[in-house]
Amino acid sequence: MIFTPTPLEGVVLIVPQRMEDDRGFFARLTCQREMAEHGLDPTVVQRSVSYNRLRGTLRGMHYQLAPHQENKLVSCLSGAIYDVVVDLRPGSPTHRRWYGATLTPEGMEALFVPRGCAHGFITLADETRVHYEISDFHHAESARGVRYDDPAFGIAWPLAPVVIADRDRSYPAYTG
Numbered sequence: 001m002i003f004t005p006t007p008l009e010g011v012v013l014i015v016p017q018r019m020e021d022d023r024g025f026f027a028r029l030t031c032q033r034e035m036a037e038h039g040l041d042p043t044v045v046q047r048s049v050s051y052n053r054l055r056g057t058l059r060g061m062h063y064q065l066a067p068h069q070e071n072k073l074v075s076c077l078s079g080a081i082y083d084v085v086v087d088l089r090p091g092s093p094t095h096r097r098w099y100g101a102t103l104t105p106e107g108m109e110a111l112f113v114p115r116g117c118a119h120g121f122i123t124l125a126d127e128t129r130v131h132y133e134i135s136d137f138h139h140a141e142s143a144r145g146v147r148y149d150d151p152a153f154g155i156a157w158p159l160a161p162v163v164i165a166d167r168d169r170s171y172p173a174y175t176g
Contacts, residue, residue: 071115
């Protein structure tokens with residue numbers, strides 16, 4: 001696996017290395033030992049998937065309050081997404097900055113989203129499925145979000161949302 005640090009502290013793009021032959025290929029998608037060697041917490045207690053019917057579906061920007069913050073490893077099973085992380089950690093040198101990457105099933109990329117960061121994505125194709133490996137159990141009372149279009153972050157989404165939940169549309173502006 002190739003671990004590529006991003007401009008945000010602790011956010012890492014992970015790309016599997018393919019071993020190919022005449023049958024096709026084999027690739028390891030995660031490895032606890034390699035993740036730990038790169039300073040990433042490999043704990044997974046929950047795996048989830050979201051299905052998105054239409055191109056332009058936006059989900060986010062979500063995070064969990066302490067002590068229920070969670071690391072996420074996000075990948076795309078079908079379709080394509082533009083995946084975004086916003087650093088909400090007050091003491092971080094990259095506080096209030098964002099990073100985005102296109103994730104596809106063909107590329108098999110995964111984005112590691114550390115605790116204290118908000119996460120969201122927009123679908124780039126119809127019939128998109130997104131897979132999450134999550135380090136902590138979901139705690140509904142700790143679920144929060146920030147606006148996907150908050151000028152405090154200036155996220156450059158590749159297209160305007162076509163489908164967005166009322167909850168995601170109505171998150172408050174960031175004040176941290």
